Amino acid sequence: LAWHELSASGTTRDAVQAAAGVVPGALVALALLAALAALTTRSAFYTITTRRVVMRFGIALPIVLNIPFKQIKSADLRVYSDGTGDIPLVVSAPKRQSMVVLWPHVRPWRARDPQPMLRCIPDASRVAEILAAARRVEFPDAFAVPVRVETPAPGGAPVAHGQAAA
Numbered sequence: 001l002a003w004h005e006l007s008a009s010g011t012t013r014d015a016v017q018a019a020a021g022v023v024p025g026a027l028v029a030l031a032l033l034a035a036l037a038a039l040t041t042r043s044a045f046y047t048i049t050t051r052r053v054v055m056r057f058g059i060a061l062p063i064v065l066n067i068p069f070k071q072i073k074s075a076d077l078r079v080y081s082d083g084t085g086d087i088p089l090v091v092s093a094p095k096r097q098s099m100v101v102l103w104p105h106v107r108p109w110r111a112r113d114p115q116p117m118l119r120c121i122p123d124a125s126r127v128a129e130i131l132a133a134a135r136r137v138e139f140p141d142a143f144a145v146p147v148r149v150e151t152p153a154p155g156g157a158p159v160a161h162g163q164a165a166a
Contacts, residue, residue, distance in 0.1 A: 040104060046118045048127070048134050053089065055116060057105050065102075065116060067091055069138045077128045085124025087131065088117040 039059045047054040053072070055065040073092050079085040088107035091097075099106050099114040107115040121127050 041120070044105065044119070046121070048131050050134055050137050053118075053131070055105060055118070063101065065097070067116065069135050072135070075128070075131060077124060079124050083124070084120050084122055085128075086117055086119050087121065087124060087128060088115045090115055 036059075040057070043059050043062070044055075044057040047056070052069060053067045055063075055067070057063055067089060071091050072089050074090040076088050076090075077085055078087075086107075097106075097114050097116060099111055102114055102116055105117055105119055107117045118127070
């Protein structure tokens, strides 16, 4: 808006006045988004039992999603430089979950086949080990669930470092 006013009128004063009318609204919107993020973080609980992964989330309307190990085809792990990470689960459920219902606990850019995701987990590598061990207890003779580990490269793009059986 400031650029438009500056190029249309040619004066810096008009451009600053036009931008000043938008800045308070933008700051209010950013504050609301920050509050939503904080409430979402506080309301999310992930539990790994010996038979399933339970995701409980929701601020006003709590949602509980039970994912039995027999429905989990694979789990990926993305670890960030501070040790936190995300664990998206590839699920072969009879009913597909809605991306809108799972948001923000869903893997981004998977609209056709939404994948529930354990988000921003502290010590994500340890949680992935717990998930793998719990899966092995439930299905010791069944196929292993592959866990792909990704860490962001210095430029920001993810780089795969290998696979571990879960």
